[in-house]
Amino acid sequence: MIWQALTLQLGYNATLVAIGATMLGIAAGVTGSFLFLRKRALVSDAVSHATLPGIGLAFIVMVALGGEGRFLPGLMLGAAVSSGLGLLVIGWMIRRTRLTEDAAIGAVLSVFFGAGIVILTVIQSMQAGRQAGLESVLLGSTAGMLRADALVIAAGGALVLLLVMLLRRPMLAVGFDPDFAAVTGTNVARIDLAMMGLVMAVTVLGITTVGLVLIVALLIIPAVTARLWTDNALRMVGLAGLAGGLAAFVGAAVSATAPALPTGPIIVLASFVLFVLSIALAPARGGVALLLRQMRFRRRVHRRQGLLALAAGQPIHEPFTLTLLAREGMARADGVPTEAGRIAAAKALLDEARWAALRGDPAQGLTASRYDGLTPIETVLTPDQIAELDRHLPRPQAVI
Amino acid sequence: MGAEFVALSLTPLLIGVLAAVTCALPGNFLLLRRQALIGDAISHVVLPGIVVAFLLTGRVAALPMMLGAAGAALVSVVLIEAVRRTARIEAGAAMGVIFTTLFAAGVLLLEQSDTSGVHLDVEHALYGNLESLIWLDATGWASLLDPVALSGLPPELPRMAVALLIVALSIAVMWRPLAIATFDEGFAATLGLPVRAIGLALVMLAALAAVAAFDAVGSIIVIAMFICPPAAARMMTDRLLAQAAWSVGFAILSAVLGYVLAGYGPLWLGFANSVSAAGMIATVSGLILGVTMMIGPCRRRAGGATVH
Amino acid sequence: MAHPLSTPRSLLQTEGTVAATPAPPPALQVGGLTVAYGEKPVVFSVDMSVAQGTMTAIVGPNGAGKSTLLKAVLGLVKPLSGEVRLFGLPLSRARDRVAYVPQRASVDWDFPARVIDVVLMGLHRELGLLRRVRPAHLDRARACLARVGMEDFATRQIGQLSGGQQQRVFLARALAQSADLYLLDEPFAGVDAATEKAIIAVLKDLRAEGRTIVAVHHDLSTIRAYFEHMFLINMRAIAAGPVAEVFTAANLQRAYGGRLGEAQVAGMQAGDATP
Numbered sequence: 001m002i003w004q005a006l007t008l009q010l011g012y013n014a015t016l017v018a019i020g021a022t023m024l025g026i027a028a029g030v031t032g033s034f035l036f037l038r039k040r041a042l043v044s045d046a047v048s049h050a051t052l053p054g055i056g057l058a059f060i061v062m063v064a065l066g067g068e069g070r071f072l073p074g075l076m077l078g079a080a081v082s083s084g085l086g087l088l089v090i091g092w093m094i095r096r097t098r099l100t101e102d103a104a105i106g107a108v109l110s111v112f113f114g115a116g117i118v119i120l121t122v123i124q125s126m127q128a129g130r131q132a133g134l135e136s137v138l139l140g141s142t143a144g145m146l147r148a149d150a151l152v153i154a155a156g157g158a159l160v161l162l163l164v165m166l167l168r169r170p171m172l173a174v175g176f177d178p179d180f181a182a183v184t185g186t187n188v189a190r191i192d193l194a195m196m197g198l199v200m201a202v203t204v205l206g207i208t209t210v211g212l213v214l215i216v217a218l219l220i221i222p223a224v225t226a227r228l229w230t231d232n233a234l235r236m237v238g239l240a241g242l243a244g245g246l247a248a249f250v251g252a253a254v255s256a257t258a259p260a261l262p263t264g265p266i267i268v269l270a271s272f273v274l275f276v277l278s279i280a281l282a283p284a285r286g287g288v289a290l291l292l293r294q295m296r297f298r299r300r301v302h303r304r305q306g307l308l309a310l311a312a313g314q315p316i317h318e319p320f321t322l323t324l325l326a327r328e329g330m331a332r333a334d335g336v337p338t339e340a341g342r343i344a345a346a347k348a349l350l351d352e353a354r355w356a357a358l359r360g361d362p363a364q365g366l367t368a369s370r371y372d373g374l375t376p377i378e379t380v381l382t383p384d385q386i387a388e389l390d391r392h393l394p395r396p397q398a399v400i
Numbered sequence: 401m402g403a404e405f406v407a408l409s410l411t412p413l414l415i416g417v418l419a420a421v422t423c424a425l426p427g428n429f430l431l432l433r434r435q436a437l438i439g440d441a442i443s444h445v446v447l448p449g450i451v452v453a454f455l456l457t458g459r460v461a462a463l464p465m466m467l468g469a470a471g472a473a474l475v476s477v478v479l480i481e482a483v484r485r486t487a488r489i490e491a492g493a494a495m496g497v498i499f500t501t502l503f504a505a506g507v508l509l510l511e512q513s514d515t516s517g518v519h520l521d522v523e524h525a526l527y528g529n530l531e532s533l534i535w536l537d538a539t540g541w542a543s544l545l546d547p548v549a550l551s552g553l554p555p556e557l558p559r560m561a562v563a564l565l566i567v568a569l570s571i572a573v574m575w576r577p578l579a580i581a582t583f584d585e586g587f588a589a590t591l592g593l594p595v596r597a598i599g600l601a602l603v604m605l606a607a608l609a610a611v612a613a614f615d616a617v618g619s620i621i622v623i624a625m626f627i628c629p630p631a632a633a634r635m636m637t638d639r640l641l642a643q644a645a646w647s648v649g650f651a652i653l654s655a656v657l658g659y660v661l662a663g664y665g666p667l668w669l670g671f672a673n674s675v676s677a678a679g680m681i682a683t684v685s686g687l688i689l690g691v692t693m694m695i696g697p698c699r700r701r702a703g704g705a706t707v708h
Numbered sequence: 709m710a711h712p713l714s715t716p717r718s719l720l721q722t723e724g725t726v727a728a729t730p731a732p733p734p735a736l737q738v739g740g741l742t743v744a745y746g747e748k749p750v751v752f753s754v755d756m757s758v759a760q761g762t763m764t765a766i767v768g769p770n771g772a773g774k775s776t777l778l779k780a781v782l783g784l785v786k787p788l789s790g791e792v793r794l795f796g797l798p799l800s801r802a803r804d805r806v807a808y809v810p811q812r813a814s815v816d817w818d819f820p821a822r823v824i825d826v827v828l829m830g831l832h833r834e835l836g837l838l839r840r841v842r843p844a845h846l847d848r849a850r851a852c853l854a855r856v857g858m859e860d861f862a863t864r865q866i867g868q869l870s871g872g873q874q875q876r877v878f879l880a881r882a883l884a885q886s887a888d889l890y891l892l893d894e895p896f897a898g899v900d901a902a903t904e905k906a907i908i909a910v911l912k913d914l915r916a917e918g919r920t921i922v923a924v925h926h927d928l929s930t931i932r933a934y935f936e937h938m939f940l941i942n943m944r945a946i947a948a949g950p951v952a953e954v955f956t957a958a959n960l961q962r963a964y965g966g967r968l969g970e971a972q973v974a975g976m977q978a979g980d981a982t983p
Contacts, residue, residue, distance in 0.1 A: 041493040098701040106436040110624035114682020125673035217500030265504035272501040287486030360962035373752035590808040638865040
């Protein structure tokens with residue numbers, strides 16, 4: 001069953017829903033990357049929660065006008081208006097009061113949501129509201145999704161993607177360095193506005209599928225996942241789209257197999273699985289790779305410090321340094337250097353002296369800035385340059 | 401009026417007030433530490449904690465659920481920190497990853513397990529059901545002195561009262577270290593104060609408040625109570641103790657006004673049904689914040705003096 | 709000329725002789741300290757020793773690890789390796805003898821507190837969790853404020869202070885700790901001339917009382933006037949000792965490399981020699 005779902009064999013409707021969700025996932029991952037780069041990931045949480053009163057009011061208005069309350073484009077419009085208002089309020093709070101962004105986000109998120117709940121209870125008491133099932137906007141559901149709705153979501157996702165493609169350069173510039181972007185003529189406020197507009201669009205599109213409580217996950221988790229794999233911003237955006245699309249597709253397909261499974265949570269968990277796999281596996285910034293690199297780095301630091309201490313004839317107090325040197329045959333367990341240790345120590349000391357000379361030379365500022373206490377000077381200078389340097393050394397090296 | 405009020409309105413009103421105050425107290429420090437959204441994260445992970453506790457014990461009992469939710473809060477804080485460090489990303493994004501995932505897991509567990517016999521569902525988790533916490537045994541004000549009637553009090557009331565007591569006492573005891581560590585963490589550490597433990601203790605208090613209030617008002621409204629009364633209080637004063645006092649006042653005002661408006665507002669407007677009390681309490685707290693942001697004497701940052 | 713490493717190393721090696729003689733242990737002693745952020749060492753294998761009752765400037769270019777060294781001494785950042793001793797004791801047993809004045813910009817001054825509240829934080833070890841603030845405590849806090857010329861600002865909201873006034877409040881808070889070792893991170897950064905004068909006067913008073921001062925300092929033109937010892941650092945310890953001996957063009961060149969023109973150094977020394 002799940003296999004059939006994943007290979008789109010559950011019929012036309014389920015396929016359409018899966019395609020719509022995938023488009024949404026790609027759009028959310030891509031848009032969320034820019035939000036993440038701008039360090040405003042959680043603003044999207046306020047945006048999504050702030051849609052609720054708008055959805056409720058749109059329903060009431062449409063019913064009052066004699067229409068179908070669940071007409072999706074109408075609900076989306078209401079959602080967009082109220083989340084836009086929420087964004088304006090957040091901006092006003094940060095500019096005009098002493099409150100910081102986190103407080104403004106939390107206040108708008110919870111108060112708008114509270115007002116939305118009030119409006120939902122009003123709807124439940126309405127004649128048309130009894131079967132409205134508007135609660136499904138909280139956690140999303142693809143069960144019983146109309147064909148037209150799936151098409152709206154897919155088309156909307158494609159439109160968001162197109163806009164992101166058009167705006168990618170200024171959005172990257174602003175995310176990377178807003179001050180520099182402003183100086184070079186980018187209208188930062190307008191780009192920020194456009195970015196939040198795209199976030200709003202993704203949120204509004206995602207309400208029926210993922211639900212407003214969890215849509216923020218689709219904006220954040222794929223972006224964070226992609227960040228683990230690359231330092232290149234554009235590549236990250238692409239990977240985030242891939243991760244978001246994959247998670248949304250899996251989520252929609254799996255939930256199509258069992259109507260009791262809410263779509264939103266499954267999509268979120270699918271993208272979290274991708275995140276955990278990336279933490280474990282990503283070679284560039286993954287947690288495991290990071291841990292190994294840090295352990296290796298610590299060993300290098302201790303080895304170098306131990307050798308310098310040996311060269312200076314000082315006792316080594318740190319047990320870790322001693323163990324390390326003993327294991328590599330540089331010193332005996334009691335800290336007395338072996339022959340190999342003596343040679344390595346002399347080399348380290350010479351290296352250190354050369355670096356000190358290099359760093360004192362005003363003409364060598366750039367090369368000297370590569371000093372980190374660990375890099376052998378042979379890796380940054382040619383033998384000729386080293387020979388030249390040695391002529392200025394304070395004293396010929398006769399340490400041992 | 402009296403009898404009906406005591407039976408139907410007194411206990412939800414009291415629970416609402418206690419919940420609001422319990423959340424507002426730690427909220428003051430979350431606000432000043434720029435951790436307002438930790439409240440957001442905690443209130444979301446209360447759900448998986450409660451569901452796991454329910455699945456393990458098979459019943460809806462207060463203590464296991466409290467422990468489950470506190471455990472979930474602890475796990476989420478640890479995970480947020482771990483994600484922040486291993487993925488080297490800002491705290492906000494790390495929070496976004498963790499609390500949405502845990503909440504999603506909670507929803508899925510809840511949907512997959514058989515909770516038909518118990519009072520546990522997602523909508524309830526999100527916005528609570530304050531109105532249902534009525535005192536059926538009460539026949540009037542005299543019932544307050546009647547042991548038989550008192551034993552029929554909704555258990556949420558004493559539970560919320562105990563939670564408030566614990567939170568208030570803990571904050572009173574920790575006041576000084578909390579204030580120092582909030583203002584200047586580096587200096588606090590050089591005094592030998594366990595700054596990490598203090599930060600964690602605050603989070604655990606917030607978690608306790610969130611769990612206890614969860615029953616009554618649900619997880620999203622809890623966030624409003626964490627943030628809005630302290631934020632409004634910050635607009636009124638430049639002293640920490642006064643801020644805490646104002647926040648308690650605003651919390652009580654939000655709860656009372658919100659409950660009354662939800663219960664009687666629609667009737668005054670000619671509607672037959674009342675609206676969600678928890679939602680209305682959050683709305684009122686937002687309105688109070690709005691007013692203080694317009695006219696509060698301390699609403700602005702102390703003028704550019706900080707920059708030289 | 710001695711190898712750059714030999715100066716600090718030899719300081720550390722006096723440890724053996726210190727134990728034998730009744731001389732007091734150094735106020736601050738650092739051995740083989742390495743601190744890294746991520747995989748970039750900021751302080752590498754640094755040794756340092758500060759005798760009691762002296763006044764030392766930690767000097768070096770931007771990003772040379774000055775503040776990090778101070779923070780590692782105070783246990784605020786975790787070193788990769790190395791040892792720190794204060795008055796011959798590990799930090800945990802010497803905390804009440806040390807006062808720290810962080811960089812002014814490290815805190816959010818938009819915090820709901822008055823000046824006196826901040827100074828009272830310096831008395832936390834006496835006040836503890838629940839002891840009441842008594843008039844005697846308030847008197848002491850006010851006396852500390854008076855010492856930095858801020859007695860009239862006791863009830864002022866801290867956000868309303870100027871940069872210099874904030875720095876004075878931080879110093880008053882440290883004074884309230886009545887410590888033996890004062891560690892200051894850039895105490896003169898971004899303060900007005902009057903504040904700078906007031907702060908150095910207080911520091912010299914403390915020094916005269918036999919207390920030890922260690923300050924991260926970035927203004928080369930005032931080192932001779934303000935400090936008697938200096939510690940030159942740029943990730944590695946470059947040189948340490950009396951200002952008169954260490955403050956040479958050659959040493960500065962080694963610490964600052966290309967970042968300090970030779971003419972600049974020469975001009976500074978010439979300008980400094982006159983007063």
